[in-house]
Amino acid sequence: MAPALVLYGLFVLFPIVQAARFSLFDWNGLEALDNYVGTANVSRALADPVFFGAIVHNAVIVILSLVVQIPFALGLALMLNRQFVGRSILRLIFFAPYVVAEVITAIVWSLLLQPNGLAQHFLSAIGLGSAYHPWLADPKTVLIALFFIITWKYFGFHMILLLAGLQGIPRELEEAAAIDGASRWQQLRHVTLPLLGPTIRVSVFLSIIGSLQLFDLVWVTTRGGPVNASNTMAVYMFDRGVVRFQFGYGSAVAVILFLVCFVLALAYQRWVLRRDTEGATTYG
Amino acid sequence: MAEVVSQRPPARSTRPSRLGHVAGSVLSYAVLLAVAALIVVPVAYAVLGGFRDAPQLARDPVGLPDPWVVSNYTDSLLSGSFWVQLRNSALVAVLSTFIVVLFAALAAFVIARREFPGKELAYTLFTLGLLFPATVAILPLIILLRDLRLLDNPLGLALPEAAFGLPLTIIILRPFFRSIPSELEDAARIDGCGSLGFFFRILVPLARPALVVVAALAIVSSWNQFLLPLVLLSDPNNWTLPLGLTNFSTQYTTDSARILAYTTLALVPALAFYVVAERQLVGGLTAGAVKE
Numbered sequence: 089m090a091p092a093l094v095l096y097g098l099f100v101l102f103p104i105v106q107a108a109r110f111s112l113f114d115w116n117g118l119e120a121l122d123n124y125v126g127t128a129n130v131s132r133a134l135a136d137p138v139f140f141g142a143i144v145h146n147a148v149i150v151i152l153s154l155v156v157q158i159p160f161a162l163g164l165a166l167m168l169n170r171q172f173v174g175r176s177i178l179r180l181i182f183f184a185p186y187v188v189a190e191v192i193t194a195i196v197w198s199l200l201l202q203p204n205g206l207a208q209h210f211l212s213a214i215g216l217g218s219a220y221h222p223w224l225a226d227p228k229t230v231l232i233a234l235f236f237i238i239t240w241k242y243f244g245f246h247m248i249l250l251l252a253g254l255q256g257i258p259r260e261l262e263e264a265a266a267i268d269g270a271s272r273w274q275q276l277r278h279v280t281l282p283l284l285g286p287t288i289r290v291s292v293f294l295s296i297i298g299s300l301q302l303f304d305l306v307w308v309t310t311r312g313g314p315v316n317a318s319n320t321m322a323v324y325m326f327d328r329g330v331v332r333f334q335f336g337y338g339s340a341v342a343v344i345l346f347l348v349c350f351v352l353a354l355a356y357q358r359w360v361l362r363r364d365t366e367g368a369t370t371y372g
Numbered sequence: 373m374a375e376v377v378s379q380r381p382p383a384r385s386t387r388p389s390r391l392g393h394v395a396g397s398v399l400s401y402a403v404l405l406a407v408a409a410l411i412v413v414p415v416a417y418a419v420l421g422g423f424r425d426a427p428q429l430a431r432d433p434v435g436l437p438d439p440w441v442v443s444n445y446t447d448s449l450l451s452g453s454f455w456v457q458l459r460n461s462a463l464v465a466v467l468s469t470f471i472v473v474l475f476a477a478l479a480a481f482v483i484a485r486r487e488f489p490g491k492e493l494a495y496t497l498f499t500l501g502l503l504f505p506a507t508v509a510i511l512p513l514i515i516l517l518r519d520l521r522l523l524d525n526p527l528g529l530a531l532p533e534a535a536f537g538l539p540l541t542i543i544i545l546r547p548f549f550r551s552i553p554s555e556l557e558d559a560a561r562i563d564g565c566g567s568l569g570f571f572f573r574i575l576v577p578l579a580r581p582a583l584v585v586v587a588a589l590a591i592v593s594s595w596n597q598f599l600l601p602l603v604l605l606s607d608p609n610n611w612t613l614p615l616g617l618t619n620f621s622t623q624y625t626t627d628s629a630r631i632l633a634y635t636t637l638a639l640v641p642a643l644a645f646y647v648v649a650e651r652q653l654v655g656g657l658t659a660g661a662v663k664e
Contacts, residue, residue: 092479092538093494095471099513099535100501106512117515164407167400180650181408187646187653188415188639189596191614195621195635196418199628206417206433213434240410245657252658301505304598308618322507322599329511330603338511346508353503 104346110339117335129340139341142312142319143348148231149238149320150299157239158291161246166276168247169254179251182244190241194308197237198224224309227317234306234318241305242298246291253287254280289360296356300349321345415639422633429629444633454637456609457616460526461595461641464612467530468537469590473583475534476541481571483542484549485557495546501539506532507599514603524607532604533594541586544659548582549575585656588649595642613638 111130114123133139168179185193200206201224208220223233257280265275281288303322306312312319312327325345329338421429422444423437448454482488483495513532514523522528552575560570576583598614605611611619617638621631646653 092475092498092542095475095531095535096498096501096538099516099532100504100509100538101497103509103512103516104504106515107508110512110515117511164404167404172397178404178408181411183650183654184415184643184646185411187592187596187642189598189614189642191596191598191618192635192639192642195617195631196414199421199632200414200417202628204430205628206413206421209433240414244411248654249658252654297503297505301507303507304614308598308621322505325507326510326599330514335511335515342508342511345505349505349508350503 107339107342107346110336111343113336115336116333118333123336125336129337130344132337133341133344138316138319139321139324141316142321142324145231145318146300146302146320149235149302150296152235153238153242153295153299154292156235157243158246158288158295160239161243161291162250162288164243165247165250165254166280168251179248183248184244185241186245186248188241190304191308193237193241194305197240198309201233225314227314230310230314230318234309237305237309238299238302242295246295249291249294250284250287253284257283293353293356293361297349297353300345300352321348418632418639419636421629422636424629426627426629429632441629444630445637447630448634448637453608453616454634457611457613457638458641460610461612461614463526464530464533464601465591465594467526468533468594469587471530472534472537472541472590473587476538476586477545477576477579477583478571479538480542480545481549481575484546485554495542498539498542501536502543504536506536510599510603513600517604524605524610526610529597529601529604529612530594532600533597534590537590537593541590544586544589544656545579545582547659548579552578582659585652585659588645588652589656591645591649592642592653595645 110121112124112126113121114125114129115121164182168175168182201222203222208217211217211220221229223229261279261283262275265279270278301322302320303326306318306320306323307326310318312323321341322345325338325341328334328341417433420437421433423440423442424433425441425444428437428441479494479498483491509532517523517525517528517532520528522531556574556578557570560574565573596614597612598618601612601615605615608616608619617634620634624630
């Protein structure tokens with residue numbers, strides 16, 4: 089216990105407290121920490137339209153993940169929750185991007201989507217050449233393109249969670265509903281989905297936390313560009329704090345990011361996950 | 373519809389019993405295959421793209437390379453830096469996995485099987501760690517590791533990686549340790565086993581499947597880590613694969629084929645590991661997230 093607490097305290101809790109302290113100073117990370125500015129860093133961040141844009145982008149990714157990615161993963165999990173030829177190989181393929189680093193995902197997709205890349209050639213080959221667009225280079229489409237790449241990487245992860253949840257639902261329940269005359273849709277709506285609730289809620293939770301921290305993929309594909317159109321809170325923090333050596337200001341951004349994640353997560357735990365964690369559970 | 377469904381045998385064969393079902397099955401198959409293609413195509417594009425030269429890749433990236441160019445792969449394999457990065461990635465992954473599994477197992481053991489004041493608080497603190505984005509800690513971590521003289525050091529990277537892996541690992545291990553009957557512990561105590569003796573001689577061997585699962589998760593998470601190495605390692609001799617790869621891709625922006633070859637080389641170990649450890653990864657993630 090003690091070694092874990094020390095490790096955890098030193099490298100997880102202490103840095104977070106330090107971030108709060110650094111955020112009160114104007115500091116480049118090298119000189120003495122003596123230029124106290126109070127909450128000026130935080131107000132500066134909140135007043136910066138670029139940072140505000142980053143928050144909005146994170147919010148867009150969160151919403152798209154919940155509205156598109158998780159239902160998509162759920163649909164696939166329902167399809168895979170049946171016996172058919174090729175089922176295990178499909179599951180193996182869908183989950184594979186989980187082990188593919190975001191960096192690798194980012195590099196391959198950037199090359200694939202760039203002008204003269206595979207996407208453009210493929211679209212012209214099937215006669216849809218005019219549908220090609222340099223999605224990652226256009227501020228209007230970059231966020232959607234990034235979300236597509238995120239989904240490529242993560243839907244399999246959610247699908248695997250949901251599939252495990254589905255397999256925990258006794259078949260007899262759906263069969264009983266069927267005998268009572270429930271249509272397939274009604275079985276899904278009134279039997280399967282409610283029973284899958286706890287898993288869906290965990291999936292949603294992980295998706296929110298992941299989307300709020302989005303960094304690797306964005307940094308490697310676009311560095312937050314073009315013209316900040318794909319900036320996220322983490323990218324903004326890294327750019328100001330590490331690249332521009334504004335440690336105090338970067339820490340203020342980190343504190344805001346922390347508060348956003350923490351408050352959302354606690355609220356979610358309290359109001360949504362609570363009913364799942366009452367009684368004996370393995371989670372939380 | 374109702375009769376059709378209820379006629380279905382309990383084993384739930386997928387043999388469609390009506391035209392609608394046939395259409396439904398065909399449609400699901402089509403969707404599943406399209407999604408599978410969407411997963412496989414980028415990977416195949418990277419692997420095959422590495423076997424082209426840049427003009428060929430720009431002219432015709434679809435289909436098999438013609439002619440097959442192996443120099444992108446051989447250049448990278450002979451360059452030395454790929455092997456250095458591979459070794460660094462492996463070293464950091466082994467270190468951080470060892471640390472996180474050992475420390476988390478000890479902590480999960482105590483939390484699962486001992487009563488002491490502050491126990492619930494400690495467990496809550498660890499579970500809250502799931503909500504702490506590592507990103508938040510990045511700037512102070514640079515300062516901390518600088519003060520500890522652990523910047524540009526594999527251990528300096530492995531320690532924070534392990535620390536951020538503790539919450540998930542403890543959450544997965546705790547119920548497992550709890551499920552081991554207390555009679556075993558009593559018997560061990562009668563035979564003169566102390567707490568640590570029980571942990572190492574009885575619990576660890578019994579919990580081996582669970583430990584393998586959390587180790588597999590830790591390896592993948594360390595292997596793919598980007599932000600921590602990006603800020604903690606500056607000497608190219610210490611770079612891990614994701615760092616080396618991003619650097620390589622900015623260095624050869626004009627030669628996509630070369631980048632794809634290097635990317636493929638970086639991807640191979642991860643995919644090989646996936647094929648071997650898929651069951652453990654799935655088991656660990658679902659144990660962490662799905663109620664029993």
